Amino acid sequence: MGQDIGEAIKTYPFYDSGNALRIKKLQWSSLRLMFIICTVFSTTIVVVGCLFSPVFSYCLFGDFRSWRYLRFWPRLLVYVYYLFYLSLKGESAFSIPLPLTAPPMSAPKLNPIQIHPDWPHGLSCDSCSKCCSKIKCPLLEKTTGKCKSYNSFYWRYFNCGRYPENQADIDRFECPKWMETPSGETERLK
Numbered sequence: 001m002g003q004d005i006g007e008a009i010k011t012y013p014f015y016d017s018g019n020a021l022r023i024k025k026l027q028w029s030s031l032r033l034m035f036i037i038c039t040v041f042s043t044t045i046v047v048v049g050c051l052f053s054p055v056f057s058y059c060l061f062g063d064f065r066s067w068r069y070l071r072f073w074p075r076l077l078v079y080v081y082y083l084f085y086l087s088l089k090g091e092s093a094f095s096i097p098l099p100l101t102a103p104p105m106s107a108p109k110l111n112p113i114q115i116h117p118d119w120p121h122g123l124s125c126d127s128c129s130k131c132c133s134k135i136k137c138p139l140l141e142k143t144t145g146k147c148k149s150y151n152s153f154y155w156r157y158f159n160c161g162r163y164p165e166n167q168a169d170i171d172r173f174e175c176p177k178w179m180e181t182p183s184g185e186t187e188r189l190k
């Protein structure tokens with residue numbers, strides 16, 4: 001009984017690391033797809049939005065009590081329409097094209113990018129919120145400059161947790177914290 005489920009699954013004959021990764025990818029893409037489909041229905045049919053509000057509350061704030069985040073819902077609704085408008089114009093608020101099967105991430109890959117040597121706050125963004133302001137994210141608390149959705153499902157499964165991936169991402173939002181690792185260094189870190 002003390003055996004971990006992950007360990008138990010490895011004893012089955014169909015198990016190999018390739019299958020495990022395929023199962024993971026299926027899980028990540030299914031969760032993303034469900035979130036996107038729920039968002040589409042919830043932003044077009046108000047009743048559906050109300051029904052799913054605890055799920056969205058959990059995905060965005062890590063808390064099923066959706067009534068505690070009432071002030072965010074109208075802003076998020078407008079934001080979804082804003083993103084839709086941008087996509088119709090052939091633009092995107094986000095810099096990272098996200099494959100549905102990509103793993104969720106809580107921090108960017110430290111190769112090929114690294115913290116800029118002039119950035120004094122280490123891994124922390126300190127009081128900077130440039131990238132969030134530039135995309136007009138309604139989850140940015142104006143008073144504190146903090147992300148209300150930090151490390152949530154949405155944050156890890158979509159663009160925020162993995163930003164930035166390369167110098168183009170960094171330049172797009174004029175991020176002062178990250179820089180692309182010089183190519184010689186990239187090879188050394190592999």
Ligand code: SF4
Pocket residue numbers: 131132135137138139140141146147148149150155160
């Ligand atoms: S980090 Fe938070 S505030 Fe910034 S864009 Fe992502 S969800 Fe919005």
Ligand code: SF4
Pocket residue numbers: 125128129130131132163173174175176177178
């Ligand atoms: S622009 Fe860079 S430093 Fe500023 S909040 Fe975004 S990731 Fe952090």
